[in-house]
Amino acid sequence: MEIYWVILAPLLAALLAPTLVRLTGGRGTGLLLSIVPFGIVVFLLRHVASGNEVLEWTHAWMPTLGVDLSLRISGYETLFLLLVSFIGGLIVIYAGAYLKGHPQLGRFYLIILLFMASMLGIIAADDMLLLFVFWELTSITSFLLVGFKHTDPVARKAALQALLVTGGGGLALLAGLLMVMQITGTNLISALPQHADAMAASPLFPAAFILILLGAFTKSAQVPFHFWLPGAMAAPTPVSAYLHSATMVKAGVILLAKLWPSMSQHELWTPLVAPVGAATLLTGAVLAVLQTDLKKLLAYTTVSILGALTMLLGFGDSYALKTALLLALSHGLYKGSLFMVAGTIDHATGTRDVRRLSGLLKAMPLLAVTGVLAALSMSGVPPTLGFISKELLYEAQLEQPSSGWLWLAIGFVASAFGVTVALIVGVRPFFGKPGAAGVHHAPGLGMVLPPTVLAVLGLVCGLLPGWVDSALIGPAAGSLGGDASHPYLTLWHGFTIVLALSALTLLAGYLAYRGRERLAAIPAALSRWRWITPTALYDTCLDGTLNFAARLTLVIQNGQLRHYVRWTLVVSAALIIYAAVLSSSTFLVYQGQPINALVLAVVFLLCVTAIGSVLVNSRLTAILCLGGVGYAVAMLFAAFAAPDLAITQLLVETLTVVLFSFVILKLPEIRNIRSRRRRSADMAIAAVAGLAMAAMAWQAMQFRAADSISPGLVERSVPEAFGRNVVNVILVDFRALDTLGEILVLALAGVGVVAVLASRRRGPRRLFQAPDDSEAPRDSRPHPDPDELDTGASAGADIDPGRAITTEARTPS
Amino acid sequence: MEILLPIAIGVLFGCGCYLVLRRNIVRVLLGIMLFSQGANLLLFAGAGLTPGAPPVIAGTADTFDGPYADPLPQALVLTAIVIGFAVLAFAIVLVLRAYQRGGSEDLDDFHHSEN
Numbered sequence: 001m002e003i004y005w006v007i008l009a010p011l012l013a014a015l016l017a018p019t020l021v022r023l024t025g026g027r028g029t030g031l032l033l034s035i036v037p038f039g040i041v042v043f044l045l046r047h048v049a050s051g052n053e054v055l056e057w058t059h060a061w062m063p064t065l066g067v068d069l070s071l072r073i074s075g076y077e078t079l080f081l082l083l084v085s086f087i088g089g090l091i092v093i094y095a096g097a098y099l100k101g102h103p104q105l106g107r108f109y110l111i112i113l114l115f116m117a118s119m120l121g122i123i124a125a126d127d128m129l130l131l132f133v134f135w136e137l138t139s140i141t142s143f144l145l146v147g148f149k150h151t152d153p154v155a156r157k158a159a160l161q162a163l164l165v166t167g168g169g170g171l172a173l174l175a176g177l178l179m180v181m182q183i184t185g186t187n188l189i190s191a192l193p194q195h196a197d198a199m200a201a202s203p204l205f206p207a208a209f210i211l212i213l214l215g216a217f218t219k220s221a222q223v224p225f226h227f228w229l230p231g232a233m234a235a236p237t238p239v240s241a242y243l244h245s246a247t248m249v250k251a252g253v254i255l256l257a258k259l260w261p262s263m264s265q266h267e268l269w270t271p272l273v274a275p276v277g278a279a280t281l282l283t284g285a286v287l288a289v290l291q292t293d294l295k296k297l298l299a300y301t302t303v304s305i306l307g308a309l310t311m312l313l314g315f316g317d318s319y320a321l322k323t324a325l326l327l328a329l330s331h332g333l334y335k336g337s338l339f340m341v342a343g344t345i346d347h348a349t350g351t352r353d354v355r356r357l358s359g360l361l362k363a364m365p366l367l368a369v370t371g372v373l374a375a376l377s378m379s380g381v382p383p384t385l386g387f388i389s390k391e392l393l394y395e396a397q398l399e400q401p402s403s404g405w406l407w408l409a410i411g412f413v414a415s416a417f418g419v420t421v422a423l424i425v426g427v428r429p430f431f432g433k434p435g436a437a438g439v440h441h442a443p444g445l446g447m448v449l450p451p452t453v454l455a456v457l458g459l460v461c462g463l464l465p466g467w468v469d470s471a472l473i474g475p476a477a478g479s480l481g482g483d484a485s486h487p488y489l490t491l492w493h494g495f496t497i498v499l500a501l502s503a504l505t506l507l508a509g510y511l512a513y514r515g516r517e518r519l520a521a522i523p524a525a526l527s528r529w530r531w532i533t534p535t536a537l538y539d540t541c542l543d544g545t546l547n548f549a550a551r552l553t554l555v556i557q558n559g560q561l562r563h564y565v566r567w568t569l570v571v572s573a574a575l576i577i578y579a580a581v582l583s584s585s586t587f588l589v590y591q592g593q594p595i596n597a598l599v600l601a602v603v604f605l606l607c608v609t610a611i612g613s614v615l616v617n618s619r620l621t622a623i624l625c626l627g628g629v630g631y632a633v634a635m636l637f638a639a640f641a642a643p644d645l646a647i648t649q650l651l652v653e654t655l656t657v658v659l660f661s662f663v664i665l666k667l668p669e670i671r672n673i674r675s676r677r678r679r680s681a682d683m684a685i686a687a688v689a690g691l692a693m694a695a696m697a698w699q700a701m702q703f704r705a706a707d708s709i710s711p712g713l714v715e716r717s718v719p720e721a722f723g724r725n726v727v728n729v730i731l732v733d734f735r736a737l738d739t740l741g742e743i744l745v746l747a748l749a750g751v752g753v754v755a756v757l758a759s760r761r762r763g764p765r766r767l768f769q770a771p772d773d774s775e776a777p778r779d780s781r782p783h784p785d786p787d788e789l790d791t792g793a794s795a796g797a798d799i800d801p802g803r804a805i806t807t808e809a810r811t812p813s
Numbered sequence: 814m815e816i817l818l819p820i821a822i823g824v825l826f827g828c829g830c831y832l833v834l835r836r837n838i839v840r841v842l843l844g845i846m847l848f849s850q851g852a853n854l855l856l857f858a859g860a861g862l863t864p865g866a867p868p869v870i871a872g873t874a875d876t877f878d879g880p881y882a883d884p885l886p887q888a889l890v891l892t893a894i895v896i897g898f899a900v901l902a903f904a905i906v907l908v909l910r911a912y913q914r915g916g917s918e919d920l921d922d923f924h925h926s927e928n
Contacts, residue, residue, distance in 0.1 A: 562834050562841075562920065569830055593864065595814045603817045610828045613843050622839075626846055629825070633850050636821065641867040641882040642857065648891055652898045656846075659902055663909050664839070668918055673836040682834040690827020693851065697819040700859035708860075710885045714868070714876055724870040726884035731891060742892050749899035756906045 003055045003071055006043070006081060007121045009036050010088075014113030018106030026105045030096020030446070033109060037089035037116065044082050052078060052475050056126070072126035072190055075475030079325060080123045080254055082472070083332045087246045088116045090450035094340055095238035097446025098347060108148060112239065115141035119247050123254060128177040128187045131255070135173065135219070138248050139166045145239040146232045158231040161538065165218050165228040173215025173255075179208035192262035193481065200266060209268055212259070213276075220252025220306045223280045227535045230299040237343025240295055245302045245335040250328060253309045257324070261481040264316040273314030278410050280307025285414035288421050289512060290523050294342040294352040294429075298335065301378075301421050304414050305331045311407070312396060318482035319399055323392040325476050326489065329468075330385035333458040334377040338425055340451035341371045345429055347447060349437040354424055359434035366448050368430035373455040375426025377462070379419040379509060380502060383491050384462040387502070390415060392487060394498045412505060419509020420516065465489040566682070569689050576692040580699060599639050606632035617671065619664045627657045644727045818858040825851030838918050842908050849897040853890050860886035 013036040021029050047055070055073040073081065095112065099105050118141060121134030140163070147159030181187045183202045184195035192199075199205045216222075221229040232244050243249070256273065263269055284304030291297045305327065312324035344367055345360065346352045361368045373384075380390035393415075397407035429435075461468050469489040478484030493499065512519065556567050609628030616622050630653030638646035672679070713734055714726055723729035731739050825847050832844025860883045868884035870877060912918055 560921070562836070565833055569834075593814045595817065599814055599817055603821045606821050607824045610824050610847060613847065614828045614831055619839070622843060626843065629847065629850055632821075633854060636818070636854065637857065640818075640857070640862050640864050642887045642890075643867050643869075645857070645887055645890055645894070648894050652894055656898060656901060659905060663905050666909055667839050667912055670837060670839050673919055682831055685834070686827045686829075686831035689830040690823040690825075693826040693855065694819040694823025697822040697855050697858055698816070700855070701815060701819070701861060704861075708883055708885065710883045713885065714870075714881070718870055718875045724872070726868040726870065727887045727891065730884055730888040735888065738892065742895055745896055746899045749903045752903045753906045756903075756910050759910070 003057050003073055003124065004059075004069075006040055006073075006085075006124060007071075007117050009040065010113045010117040010120065014110050014117060017109035017113055021106035021109060026096070026101065028096075029105070029109065030093045033113065034089040034092040036113075037085040037092065040085040040120075041082060041089065044078055044085070047073075048078060048082075048471050048475075052471075054479070061130075067129050067187065068127055069130060070126040070188060071124045073124055074190075075472075075477075075479035076257065076325075077123050077479075079329065079472050079476040080250075081120060083329060084116065084119050084123065084247050087242060087332060087336045087454065090336070090340075090453060091238050091242040093446055094241075094343075094450040095236075097444050098238050098343060099236065100444075100446075104148075108145075108236075111141050111144045111148075112242065115145065115243065115248070119251070122251050126188050126190050128181060128189060131189070131258075132170070132174050132177060135215075135251065135255075136167070136170050138243075138251060139163060139170055139219075142166065142232070142243055142248055145243060146235040148236055148239065149234070152234065155234040158228075158234040162228045162232045164542070165225055165538075169215045169218025169225070172211045172218075176208045176211030176213075176215065179204055179211065183208065189258050189262075192259070196262050196265065199263065205266070206268060209263065209266070210272070212255075213272060216252035216255050217276060217310075218252070219255075220249055220310065221280070221303050222252070222276050222307060222310055223283050224534045226280060226283065226303045227533070227538065229303055230296050231535075233293075233295040233299050237295065237339060237346065240299070241336050241339030241343065244299065245339050246332040249302065249306055250309070250332075253306065253313065253324070253328065256310065256313045257321075257480060260313060260316075260321060264313070264321075270314055270316050274311050274316075275314075277307045277309070277311025277314050278407060280304070281311055281414045282410050283307070285417035289417050289424075289516065289519050292354050292520065294345065294354060294357075294425055295339070297354070297421050297425050298339055298342060301418055302331075302335060304418065305335070308393060308411070308414070312393070315396060315400060317396075317399070318477065319392075319487055320396040321480060321482040322473060322477040322487060323389065323396045325473050326385075326392060326468075327389040329473070330377060330389040330458060330461070333454050333461070334374040334384075334386055337370060337374040337451040337454035337458070338378065338422075340447070340454070341367060341374065342425060344443045344447045344451070348439045348441060348443050350440060351437045353437075354428065356436040357429040358432040359430070360439065361430040362434075363439040363442060364430075364448070366452060367443065370448070370452040370455045371426040371430060373459060374451070375422035377455070377458040378422035378426065379506060380415065381506065382462070383459070385458045385465075385468070386462070388462060388465055388489055388491065390505070391493060391498050391502060392489075394501050395487070398498070408501075412501065412508075415505045416508035416512060419506055420512040423509070423513045424516065462491065465491055566685060570685060573685075573689040573692040576696050577688075580692070580695040596639070599636070602632050602635045602639065606636070617669060619667065619669055620661075622670065623657060623660050623664060626660070627653060630656065642727075644725070814864070815858075815862055818854065818862070822851050822854050822858065825854065836920050838908050838912065838920055838923075841920070842904060845904060846901060849893075849901065853893050853897070856886055856893065857890050 013033055017029070017033060020032065024032075052075055055071075057069075057071045059069040061067050061069045092109070092112070095108065096105075099108060102108070115138060118134045118137035122131060122138060125131040125134055143159050143163040146162050147155050149155045177187075180192070180199070183204055184192060184198055186192065186195065218225045229244055229249060233240050235244070281304050284300050284302070284307055288297055288300030288304060291300060309324050309328055309331075312320040312327065342352060344364070345357065348364065349357065349360070351357065377384035377386035380387045393411055394408060397411050398404050400407050466489070473489060474484040557564060606629055609625045609632065613622050613625035613629065616625065630649065634646045634649035634653060637643075637649055674682075713730060716734075717723055717726045717729045721729045721733040723733065829844045829847035829851055832840045832847065835841055835844070863880055863882040866877075866879065866881045868877075868881050868887065911923065915923060917923075
């Protein structure tokens with residue numbers, strides 16, 4: 001099997017999903033669709049069993065730009081592909097039960113499978129631009145999933161927030177990746193380590209690196225971009241469990257790990273990455289214990305763990321790398337499980353408020369076991385996988401060459417709060433007296449088994465650390481250039497300081513749990529500082545942008561057409577003048593013939609009549625002026641060797657004058673509506689625009705960008721088309737189709753003229769008979785009687801000077 | 814002599830601009846007409862000028878001996894004149910109908926009648 005099926009299969013499943021839901025009515029669709037991700041899991045496990053070699057696939061996409069569809073699956077990619085597809089399969093089943101009977105289940109499956117395909121794409125992509133495409137796809141699908149309950153304004157706001165933050169980061173990422181491609185000359189991530197020296201030497205690299213980090217940090221909700229993740233909890237719980245804990249939010253970390261081999265030894269790596277991670281680790285944990293909503297509690301601890309992963313990768317040593325990989329695995333297992341447990345509780349009781357939940361053990365025993373198991377892993381109690389990852393985390397922090405104790409202190413506080421949250425979410429709802437919220441209906445197996453599978457897997461992996469090490473984590477670390485065999489994963493590291501710390505963490509976490517009521521009072525005390533939070537800053541920026549846009553629109557697009565025309569004229573005139581000034585070296589070079597008196601007279605006539613048509617108030621004088629302009633142009637054509645143009649212009653001008661004379665008598669005399677001040681301003685604009693056009697014409701007369709194709713046409717004129725008037729030959733022979741189109745336009749315009757004129761007779765009648773016509777009340781014609789007006793209108797032929805006079809009479813002048 | 818054409822073009826466009834910015838719909842119509850004259854002249858002049866040498870091949874020859882006016886822009890301008898006339902004819906009738914239905918030649922009144 002070619003590896004592109006890893007991405008293509010969920011993509012195809014996504015497209016089929018809506019039809020499938022329609023056919024089955026939603027029953028069992030989840031189970032059926034989960035075949036795809038589980039199939040990928042089987043494929044990957046067999047690949048692991050058969051030696052875990054590197055798989056590559058490339059297909060030319062945009063060969064001229066050197067962009068290929070390159071996929072690469074090594075040990076590292078295998079680990080994350082397994083995690084994403086396995087949890088994905090469980091989520092698809094879980095969602096089937098969670099959204100049972102939802103009218104838009106098909107749409108949900110479509111988007112979440114699309115997301116799965118793009119997430120698998122991010123992991124497997126080796127080409128940086130391909131990675132970016134998948135990256136943006138996850139942002140878009142996340143937007144659609146967070147806003148899935150689109151009738152809820154909170155969900156819509158959260159969706160937009162997630163999109164703006166991650167999408168904005170995505171743009172920074174693109175810029176950064178492009179710069180790296182420019183520096184190294186390759187767009188394959190796997191080829192980057194060979195260019196580490198070029199990157200270290202390049203003055204561009206710091207900027208590129210910071211841009212890439214912006215992309216990774218926004219996606220992985222690092223401080224100060226962490227605020228969108230708790231907001232995204234407005235999504236249905238299966239989405240929160242999948243996107244916002246196990247997979248998408250790890251994309252930033254996944255990217256950092258992909259770049260680890262090539263960039264982690266750069267001098268900027270550790271100072272820029274590790275502190276941000278540590279800050280996020282602490283912030284997430286502190287904010288988490290202040291929450292009362294099950295999902296918010298989990299969301300903030302997710303932020304905290306994402307910080308831990310970033311920090312570990314930021315340390316840049318092989319020990320921390322392997323720890324990060326293990327932590328990603330164990331976190332995916334227990335957090336995915338806990339999210340689903342929270343969703344099931346919400347579904348069964350109708351609340352996620354931890355203060356109202358207790359004593360659910362009897363109603364949901366299996367779920368209680370799952371919750372406790374996942375909570376144990378989250379707290380780091382042996383023999384779960386979470387215990388091993390926490391031990392390694394402490395060890396990695398202690399091993400840091402500088403300020404190891406500071407890192408350790410942050411890790412300790414965060415882990416202790418993690419224990420508190422684990423107790424609140426995974427344990428407390430099930431024990432004690434039955435709380436305020438009762439169980440409406442017991443959850444089905446589809447909503448209990450998926451989290452149980454994950455929680456049990458966390459325990460099994462903890463019991464088999466050797467297998468996890470040799471099959472998954474070791475090869476993953478090895479493929480990133482780390483040490484595959486160090487640290488060796490085991491449950492028992494002996495009586496060390498780290499073991500004592502683990503015990504202390506549990507104790508501290510439990511104590512914080514006991515005192516959580518006092519902790520819950522803190523947010524109220526801090527509320528007056530709310531404006532300084534990133535959420536408030538985001539809101540200010542967003543509102544400011546929208547207000548600015550609204551004001552700008554009001555200024556440049558106020559709904560009056562001439563206002564738009566004015567702006568267009570001013571801007572184009574400015575651009576033309578700018579261009580003319582730029583090319584001023586060729587200005588006024590043209591050496592022509594002496595001025596001919598006849599041409600001078602014609603141009604003079606043209607100017608006088610054109611200006612006259614601006615100034616006059618009489619309709620008839622205006623027509624005469626326009627006719628003068630037209631005939632002057634015809635004479636200019638004649639003077640400059642264009643007899644055909646002159647003839648056509650004469651005919652057309654005559655027709656125009658005739659047509660205009662028919663019509664203009666029915667129009668009122670021309671009057672000035674605008675104020676004198678406004679007119680002078682427009683006159684200035686018009687003068688500048690005229691100057692610009694004159695300058696452009698002058699430049700155009702001297703400028704030749706390319707050779708004319710006319711000689712070729714002239715050569716073929718007599719032998720091929722048997723015509724001596726080359727202009728005519730071009731029109732009826734070389735460009736005959738154009739001329740056909742031109743005739744069509746003429747015919748259409750003729751039909752339009754006739755149609756508009758023909759509708760005239762019935763026009764006023766309809767106007768008065770329609771009771772809801774908005775124009776009727778405004779009309780102050782002197783003939784309010786419809787019948788009278790009807791006869792008047794039908795009697796009126798195309799020319800009706802009498803009516804023209806009556807309309808003029810009531811026009812205020 | 815060639816300097817005269819840019820002057821003519823500038824005057825046509827300048828007057829056209831001013832008229833197009835009016836509130837009176839009749840004036841806007843006049844402006845559009847001046848614009849199309851100016852555009853035709855600009856296209857014609859932009860190709861370069863060869864006075865006294867029309868692009869018509871003499872009776873016996875197969876091609877031109879000396880310089881000749883470029884026939885291609887002339888063909889383009891010819892098309893533009895005719896199409897411009899078609900558009901203008903339609904515009905004139907449309908303005909007439911709009912005035913008769915709306916009862917005003919003030920474009921701002923048109924704007925309000927849309928709401």
